[in-house]
Amino acid sequence: MLDGCTGTPAFVVNPALDILTANTSAQALYSPFEPGGNLARMAFLDPAGRSFHRHWNRTAEAVVDHLRQAYGVDLEDARLERLTSELSACSTDFDRLWKTHAVYGKTRADKHFHHPNVGELTLTYHALDVRDAPGQQLIVYHAEPGSRSAETLSLLGSVHATVNRAEQHGT
Numbered sequence: 001m002l003d004g005c006t007g008t009p010a011f012v013v014n015p016a017l018d019i020l021t022a023n024t025s026a027q028a029l030y031s032p033f034e035p036g037g038n039l040a041r042m043a044f045l046d047p048a049g050r051s052f053h054r055h056w057n058r059t060a061e062a063v064v065d066h067l068r069q070a071y072g073v074d075l076e077d078a079r080l081e082r083l084t085s086e087l088s089a090c091s092t093d094f095d096r097l098w099k100t101h102a103v104y105g106k107t108r109a110d111k112h113f114h115h116p117n118v119g120e121l122t123l124t125y126h127a128l129d130v131r132d133a134p135g136q137q138l139i140v141y142h143a144e145p146g147s148r149s150a151e152t153l154s155l156l157g158s159v160h161a162t163v164n165r166a167e168q169h170g171t
Contacts, residue, residue, distance in 0.1 A: 002026075007157060009123070009141040012130065015070035016079045017063065020136065025153070027162030028065065029141070032116055040067060040083060043092040053111035053118070064097040065104040068136070072103060111141070118156045156161045 002010045002023040009029045013024035018037040019030070023032040027035065031047045041055070042062050043049045069085045071080050087094040106127065123141040130136040145149035 007154060009153075010133070010138065014079075015074065015077060015114060016040070016083050017066065018079075025157055025158070026141075028138050028156050029115065029121075029153075031111070031160060032082060038083070040087060041093075042101045044087055044094045044162055048116075051114055051116075054114050059111070060093060060097060061102070062104075062106060063108070064094065064100075065102050068098070068101065068103045069105045073135070094155050097125075103109050115152075115156060118152050120149070121156075122147075123153070 002012070002021060005025070007025055009023065009026035011026040012020045014020055019026075019036050019039065022030070029040070030037070032052055033042045033046055034150045037046075043059055043063050045055060050056045067080065067084060071077065071084065072123070080115055085114070086096060088098055089095075108124065108126050110122060110124050113123065115121060121143070125139055125144055128138045129142070130138055143153050
């Protein structure tokens with residue numbers, strides 16, 4: 001199903017925001033980070049996170065709000081416990097936000113990115129619950145048709161494909 005979303009980044013996350021699977025467009029979008037990474041670690045621990053997320057403060061708050069909501073659903077989730085402990089120990093920004101106890105689950109919002117290979121992108125995301133896998137969400141991004149972001153997203157797909165082909169052929 002994800003591969004059917006051509007030109008549109010789509011991926012599945014668990015409550016701890018681990019990327020479980022992603023289509024090629026999502027891999028291209030998140031290529032500045034480790035493949036199959038964790039969205040919370042990307043935002044708070046990876047040096048690329050602050051420049052990648054144009055409105056980093058909003059992203060940071062949304063990540064913490066999501067984790068707090070997930071934590072409230074399952075207080076026994078060892079994965080969430082380990083992640084939030086790691087983030088609190090390694091990021092004063094996360095620790096400060098975590099202590100606010102804010103809870104808010106978003107299902108749709110605009111996100112602003114600065115991708116190092118193609119520049120600025122404004123994408124709208126939709127978060128959909130996966131009924132067959134409680135706690136998992138399908139995240140789908142899209143650009144306004146005909147917009148500069150739509151053109152940039154298309155360019156990103158081409159750049160990513162070219163880099164992947166070069167890496168596969170050892171050039």
